Amino acid sequence: MERMPDGGSLEQLQEPDLLEAFADREVTVFGFTGTFRDLADMCPVDLSDPRVTLDAKNDFVVKAANEAGLAIAPEHEETFTRVTEKHGLERKFTVAEPPGAGPPSVIVRPKDFVPKATVRIEQVITPPDSRADPAVLVQQERTTTEVVMAEATSGVATEVPESNEMAYQETVATHTQEQTFQDEPVVHALSERMLQEAQVQRPEPEGEAMSVSTKDVVMMPVEASMQRVVEQKALPLTQPNSESAPVESDMLSLPSIPAESFSEATLPAMDHVLAFDAASAEATAETVQVAWADELTKEPVEIYEDFTAALQTFGELSEMPATDSERDLFEVQPHDEFAEQAPVPPVAAEVSKRLAALDDEAKETIAPMVKDIIGTMHGLQLLEASSAEPETVVAIEAQLEELCKELLGAIGIEPDDEAVKQFIDVLRNPRFRPPQPELSQQLDLKHIGTHEAKGPFAQLGGTISDIEHQAERIIGKLILFYVPHSTQAQLQLAA
Amino acid sequence: MEQGNLDPQTFVDTYGLDAPVAFDNGMNVSLGQALQMEAMFCTADAVSRQDPAKRVRYLAGMLAAGGTLLPEHEYLLRSESE
Numbered sequence: 391m392e393r394m395p396d397g398g399s400l401e402q403l404q405e406p407d408l409l410e411a412f413a414d415r416e417v418t419v420f421g422f423t424g425t426f427r428d429l430a431d432m433c434p435v436d437l438s439d440p441r442v443t444l445d446a447k448n449d450f451v452v453k454a455a456n457e458a459g460l461a462i463a464p465e466h467e468e469t470f471t472r473v474t475e476k477h478g479l480e481r482k483f484t485v486a487e488p489p490g491a492g493p494p495s496v497i498v499r500p501k502d503f504v505p506k507a508t509v510r511i512e513q514v515i516t517p518p519d520s521r522a523d524p525a526v527l528v529q530q531e532r533t534t535t536e537v538v539m540a541e542a543t544s545g546v547a548t549e550v551p552e553s554n555e556m557a558y559q560e561t562v563a564t565h566t567q568e569q570t571f572q573d574e575p576v577v578h579a580l581s582e583r584m585l586q587e588a589q590v591q592r593p594e595p596e597g598e599a600m601s602v603s604t605k606d607v608v609m610m611p612v613e614a615s616m617q618r619v620v621e622q623k624a625l626p627l628t629q630p631n632s633e634s635a636p637v638e639s640d641m642l643s644l645p646s647i648p649a650e651s652f653s654e655a656t657l658p659a660m661d662h663v664l665a666f667d668a669a670s671a672e673a674t675a676e677t678v679q680v681a682w683a684d685e686l687t688k689e690p691v692e693i694y695e696d697f698t699a700a701l702q703t704f705g706e707l708s709e710m711p712a713t714d715s716e717r718d719l720f721e722v723q724p725h726d727e728f729a730e731q732a733p734v735p736p737v738a739a740e741v742s743k744r745l746a747a748l749d750d751e752a753k754e755t756i757a758p759m760v761k762d763i764i765g766t767m768h769g770l771q772l773l774e775a776s777s778a779e780p781e782t783v784v785a786i787e788a789q790l791e792e793l794c795k796e797l798l799g800a801i802g803i804e805p806d807d808e809a810v811k812q813f814i815d816v817l818r819n820p821r822f823r824p825p826q827p828e829l830s831q832q833l834d835l836k837h838i839g840t841h842e843a844k845g846p847f848a849q850l851g852g853t854i855s856d857i858e859h860q861a862e863r864i865i866g867k868l869i870l871f872y873v874p875h876s877t878q879a880q881l882q883l884a885a
Numbered sequence: 886m887e888q889g890n891l892d893p894q895t896f897v898d899t900y901g902l903d904a905p906v907a908f909d910n911g912m913n914v915s916l917g918q919a920l921q922m923e924a925m926f927c928t929a930d931a932v933s934r935q936d937p938a939k940r941v942r943y944l945a946g947m948l949a950a951g952g953t954l955l956p957e958h959e960y961l962l963r964s965e966s967e
Contacts, residue, residue, distance in 0.1 A: 420921045422914045431910040432919065433926040434943045453925045 405444055406469060408451035409437065419458045429454055449473055452483075461486045681824050682768040690757035694745070697760045699825045701742035704816060705734045735812035737803065744801040759797045766790045767817050790814060891961075893940045899955070900948060907950035919947055 412426040419429070430437045430450065437447055452473035455462065459482040462470055467485045474481050685693050748756060770786050794813050798805040816822055902917030914922070945961035948954040954962070 420914075420918045422912070422918055424912055428910050428912055429922065429925075432908050432912060432922050434923065434940065435926070450925050454922075457925070 405448060406466065407444060407447070408455075408466065408469065409447040411466070412451050412455065415460075417454060417458045417460060419454050426451060426454065449477070453477065453479065456481070456483045459483060682764055682771065685764055685824050686761070686768060690761045691753060693764055694753060694757035694760045696824045697764060698742060698745040700822055701738055701745070701816070703825060704819065704822045705739050705742065735816060737798075737809045737812045738816045740803060741798070741801065741813060744803065748801070756797070756800060759793065759800060763790065763793045763797060763817070766793055770818075790817070891938075891941050893937055893944065896941050896944055896958075900953060904948060904953045905951040906944075906947035906953070908947060909950070913951065916944075916948065916951075919944075 795805040904916040
């Protein structure tokens with residue numbers, strides 16, 4: 391226990407000893423990371439010297455924590471505010487509100503909520519199971535959230551802290567046990583791969599199937615993708631409106647489905663899917679998760695094409711009013727995302743346009759970035775669905791932000807905060823989904839077994855309906871042409 | 886050279902902000918980072934700031950720990966220990 395200064399006022403005596411409170415918390419400031427105890431040891435004066443006043447020590451803690459943009463407990467806000475104002479510092483710290491205090495800083499999400507809006511990095515996401523236990527939140531807030539946020543804010547540390555990595559592995563392990571689609575091979579393989587690759591710190595060779603898992607996106611994509619950007623600073627982008635725009639055959643578009651008819655072909659199916667989803671918001675979240683998980687098994691270029699198509703479809707869908715099923719589905723959510731029907735963010739259309747206009751060389755460069763983004767997004771969905779540790783979610787959200795910045799920059803869009811936020815909003819929107827497989831592919835899925843079909847099966851509402859309809863017709867014909875023997879005999883007699 | 890003649894700014898300029906420094910607790914940072922960190926202690930290190938010679942010795946100590954203290958400045962360490 392630190393000695394209080396002699397002659398201190400009552401107010402001073404009531405001041406918390408922030409150095410003691412923050413001693414073991416890690417912080418990244420000015421590009422290096424250490425605990426507050428480590429940082430205090432860098433002081434020219436021994437801070438344990440009783441002549442050093444509590445105010446002096448608290449000033450140091452507040453300055454360092456503020457510089458790092460840490461989230462602090464509400465009980466420390468007053469001290470932090472006073473010190474930052476006293477020194478004329480910009481307020482960079484954030485306050486994690488106690489559970490149940492409302493939406494601003496602490497967002498308590500239902501398990502099945504797939505938000506449209508991106509959660510800001512300053513926010514602390516609390517899993518439902520920790521909501522009832524304030525100690526959990528306080529402990530989490532005190533241990534690792536600030537570290538992740540500081541690292542993300544400083545832009546220096548790109549590796550997730552070991553504690554986060556462990557939490558992530560635990561989450562993945564829990565997820566694979568608890569999720570209803572645990573037997574689904576694609577997701578299962580993905581999860582296994584995540585666990586295997588948790589020990590691997592290097593990127594996988596390009597071109598390998600499933601080269602990006604959610605584990606990859608935690609540890610690798612920023613460095614890997616940054617390297618790609620550095621290596622290929624100037625992508626041979628073709629402006630969509632320029633005279634040198636590629637001919638249509640060179641442009642990426644949905645294979646075999648013309649853009650004009652794509653909506654006509656897919657929107658009814660989408661509505662059908664949403665009708666299924668209306669029964670359970672969880673099913674919707676799972677459908678989206680599985681759809682993206684399925685994407686991750688594809689080659690980067692395929693993912694890139696589906697991603698571009700999904701952006702295009704999202705724009706078309708967003709211009710349509712929400713369906714009743716969508717409204718029903720999201721009425722139960724804390725944020726009625728579809729009620730407002732916000733216009734499509736301009737960045738979505740711009741990204742879609744620019745991605746579609748890339749030439750082959752640029753496409754190959756961009757495709758792994760897109761795959762990284764999909765992997766990160768899918769990892770985030772899995773974590774949110776499995777009540778992950780908030781610091782892990784925050785870390786991956788930061789990762790997603792970095793990847794999106796990278797992508798926007800690579801295709802010539804200024805990656806300012808607003809554009810990145812808008813783009814992430816699009817990615818996190820439940821309406822942003824991979825394009826539906828063609829009918830023949832869907833029918834193939836029908837024959838590959840329960841496990842294989844389980845994931846995409848929920849998306850295939852339209853196909854199921856068709857199949858059922860065909861079966862009904864066949865049964866109807868059988869009934870129509872079936873004549874009982876007794877009736878046959880009567881007919882023969884009559885003849 | 887009299888240590889009192891060496892002001893902290895000149896001393897820092899001699900080594901540059903990228904010079905590696907180290908602390909007893911094992912922290913290895915650059916001199917620039919150490920100075921930024923030092924600014925966090927503007928109240929706590931008031932004594933050091935009021936005594937430039939002491940501050941130079943402090944800087945010399947961390948540079949020595951980082952392995953970059955020039956031989957001509959090693960006297961600063963001796964002075965400190967004396």
